[in-house]
Amino acid sequence: MFEELRMREGRSLAQAVEDYLTEWSDRTGLTVEVWAMPKENVTGPVADAVYAVVREALANVERHSGAHTLSFALTTGRGGLRLTVSDNGVGFAPGRTGRGIDTMKRRFSEVGGTITVNSVVGEGTTVTGQI
Numbered sequence: 058m059f060e061e062l063r064m065r066e067g068r069s070l071a072q073a074v075e076d077y078l079t080e081w082s083d084r085t086g087l088t089v090e091v092w093a094m095p096k097e098n099v100t101g102p103v104a105d106a107v108y109a110v111v112r113e114a115l116a117n118v119e120r121h122s123g124a125h126t127l128s129f130a131l132t133t134g135r136g137g138l139r140l141t142v143s144d145n146g147v148g149f150a151p152g153r154t155g156r157g158i159d160t161m162k163r164r165f166s167e168v169g170g171t172i173t174v175n176s177v178v179g180e181g182t183t184v185t186g187q188i
């Protein structure tokens with residue numbers, strides 16, 4: 058994939074994600090609040106999975122949420138890697154899944170992680186991942 062290739066061309070995961078968030082914010086007009094980015098680099102299949110999940114989570118916010126703000130946090134530490142992508146959009150009823158949410162779950166499970174999608178109608182949606 059183009060983005061995953063670009064990421065391997067010398068950029069850390071944090072740099073690649075930051076660049077993607079900036080481009081996405083410029084294009085969509087949504088405000089992005091970055092609360093945390095990893096200080097140590099993340100590489101290999103875990104980095105690819107995180108990058109792929111970020112892209113799908115943002116695609117869903119753009120297509121479905123009607124949000125005006127997206128909050129983003131990516132941390133690494135003794136407890137492992139944690140990803141949170143949260144929007145203040147329309148939300149959706151539980152049980153509604155498509156290919157994108159299934160793919161996010163599969164990408165994280167392939168590297169030993171889990172994805173949880175929490176949504177409240179009228180409040181917004183939060184995608185949480187941990188590895």
Ligand SMILES: Nc1ncnc2c1ncn2[C@@H]1O[C@H](COP(=O)(O)OP(=O)(O)OP(=O)(O)O)[C@@H](O)[C@H]1O
Nearest residue numbers: 117118121122148149153154155156157158159182
């Ligand atoms: N951030 C969000 N805000 C509001 N609704 C959402 C959000 N994310 C997902 N949804 C709802 O959950 C459904 C399933 O999302 P999913 O990504 O699995 O499929 P999709 O985006 O419809 O299609 P695709 O297979 O192209 O990803 C969406 O159709 C939408 O109704």
Ligand SMILES: [Mg+2]
Nearest residue numbers: 116117157158
């Ligand atoms: Mg989708």
